[in-house]
Each structure stands twice: as structure tokens, then as C-alpha cells.
Amino acid sequence: xxxxxxxxxxxxxxxxxxxxxxxxxxxxxxxxxxxxxxxxxxxxxxxxxxxxxxxxxxxxxxxxxxxxxxxxxxxxxxxxxxxxxxxxxxxxxxxxxxxxxxxxxxxxxxxxxxxxxxxxxxxxxxxxxxxxxxxxxxx
Amino acid sequence: xxxxxxxxxxxxxxxxxxxxxxxxxxxxxxxxxxxxxxxxxxxxxxxxxxxxxxxxxxxxxxxxxxxxxxxxxxxxxxxxxxxxxxxxxxxxxxxxxxxxxxxxxxxxxxxxxxxxxxxxxxxxxxxxxxxxxxxxxxxxxxxxxxxxxxxxxxxxxxxxxxxxxxxxxxxxxxxxxxx
Numbered sequence: 001x002x003x004x005x006x007x008x009x010x011x012x013x014x015x016x017x018x019x020x021x022x023x024x025x026x027x028x029x030x031x032x033x034x035x036x037x038x039x040x041x042x043x044x045x046x047x048x049x050x051x052x053x054x055x056x057x058x059x060x061x062x063x064x065x066x067x068x069x070x071x072x073x074x075x076x077x078x079x080x081x082x083x084x085x086x087x088x089x090x091x092x093x094x095x096x097x098x099x100x101x102x103x104x105x106x107x108x109x110x111x112x113x114x115x116x117x118x119x120x121x122x123x124x125x126x127x128x129x130x131x132x133x134x135x136x137x138x139x
Numbered sequence: 140x141x142x143x144x145x146x147x148x149x150x151x152x153x154x155x156x157x158x159x160x161x162x163x164x165x166x167x168x169x170x171x172x173x174x175x176x177x178x179x180x181x182x183x184x185x186x187x188x189x190x191x192x193x194x195x196x197x198x199x200x201x202x203x204x205x206x207x208x209x210x211x212x213x214x215x216x217x218x219x220x221x222x223x224x225x226x227x228x229x230x231x232x233x234x235x236x237x238x239x240x241x242x243x244x245x246x247x248x249x250x251x252x253x254x255x256x257x258x259x260x261x262x263x264x265x266x267x268x269x270x271x272x273x274x275x276x277x278x279x280x281x282x283x284x285x286x287x288x289x290x291x292x293x294x295x296x297x298x299x300x301x302x303x304x305x306x307x308x309x310x311x312x313x314x315x316x317x318x
Contacts, residue, residue: 002216006283006287007286007287007290009287009291010287010288010290010291010293010294011290011291011294014294014298044238046238068297069293069294069297071290071294091293091297093289093290093293093294095286095290097212098212098216099212099241099245100241101244101245101247101248101249102244102248103244116293117289117290117293119286119289119290121286133289135285135286135288135289136281136282136283136284136285136286137281137282137283137286138281138283138286138287139216139281139283
């Protein structure tokens, strides 16, 4: 989330909403940006049942909000909302988290084929042939 | 004061015990204060708490002469932004400390760039602690302007024009005639 907030100059003037896994973070976002912040269950690939629940939650959010764009720095909810958003007609900008130093994240690798903008924050992970750009780092 | 912080979600007893032993052997130049999170091992050679509130955590960071922690991105960025020397030890899946090896990769990368010191396991902790007092972390310069510009440009293009208009007949004709 801290990396996503560094992108504020990009999305700050848009009509936007947040999806996070943390209730406290969601509260701070609602207060700070006077906008909607949805909370979905915390889950990773080790817990398929929770992922299924997260998928259901994300589906409801996307159907309700009908976003025209999805911007994410990663992890499971970012991946699901990117795919669901894409199905609903949204375009996707993905900035793979700085934490992925040797290889793109799993969610990043999954989202890459449907992303309109795909950035890594490590120069040696950039790959022009696969549309992976390096333009700098957020943190 | 040396601030030991290991995150609060999962225990990281190997690091807490290794630093406790080093403190017990008098290897440290200052006293330690620790946030040990969910650790089962309780240190005997310095003061510790389970979890600090955010504001007190920030105060500990600013008061510390050095920080010891796990090789998580949050810890590394926090120490770099505060300009504090940091020694990291990666959590490993074989001890149930984490689900994969990404902390090994993160620690190795930031150590290679001169931003942090890394001990790959508890056997290396004592030696690395010895280097920590004199360690001058290389400053990290994050240049995110172009990343922001790229995403902003993408969103702006969507706003002004949901889909790029297809080339006109004349443009297609010119394109095809180009040698």
C-alpha cells in the first residue's frame, strides 16, 4: 500500500476507490482521501479456500464499481481485481512490488499478459520483448 | 540503543536468541531494546515487548544507533529512510518462519547494493553485529518520477479517450505505401 500511495500524483485526480486486506488501512484511506475503501479477506496461494472467498468478494466489488482502470502494486487481491476488472472492460496498470528483487511476483507474472502498463522496480527484471518496463522505483 | 525488531505476525526465535546470546557474551557496544512479536523465546539479556504502537515504534527507530531485523521489505525501507545501519537475517521456510525464500533474495540484493548488512543464519550474527557499529549504509535514491508519469499518462489517456481511434483510411494508405 505504501508503494501504491507513492503513485498518488497519478491517480489523485481520478474518481477512485481502494481495495485492501486491512481494516485499519481502509479506515485511514477513507479518512485521508474521502473515498471508498473495500476490505477483502487476507489470503495467499497456500489457502485456496480463502482465495475463493476473496475472489467472490472482489467479484462483488468489480460488478458494483465497474472500474475503467485498475492500478496495483501486487499480491493476490490486486491480481484478482485486475482480471475481473479486465473482464468488465477495465484497463490495467501493474507496478510489481519492490519486494520482488530476483523474479517478478507470481501475481505479476499472471497479470502481465492482460496488463496495458507493466512496470518492474528492478532494472535487471525489465524485458522489452515481454512488455516489462523499468522506469525507476517508488521506494 | 540497538533496536531489534522482527515483525509481529510470526515468531522469529532464531534471531531473537542469537542477539540475546551475543548480548550475554558482551559483544554489543550498547544495550538492546526488542520488539519480539509472537516469539516463543524470551530474551534475558535486554528489555523487550511483544508489539509497540506505531508512534513508539517510530520513536525507537529514531533513537536507535543501529537496527537488527528480519529481511522484510518494510524493515529495510524503514531503516533506509531513517538512515540507520541495519543488520538483517532472512526468515526461512524450513523453520516455519515464512512461506518461501523471498527474504533471502531481498537481503542478498540490498546487502550487495551496500544498503544493509546480512547474516544468512544465526551462526553469522555475532560476526555481523561486530561490523554493524561501524557500518555506513549506502543511501538509497528512489527515483519514482517516471513511474508516476507513466501511470498518470496511462490514466489520462483513458480519461480523454477511452480507446485509441483506429487509423483513418488515408493513414492506412500512407502506412502501406511506405517502403
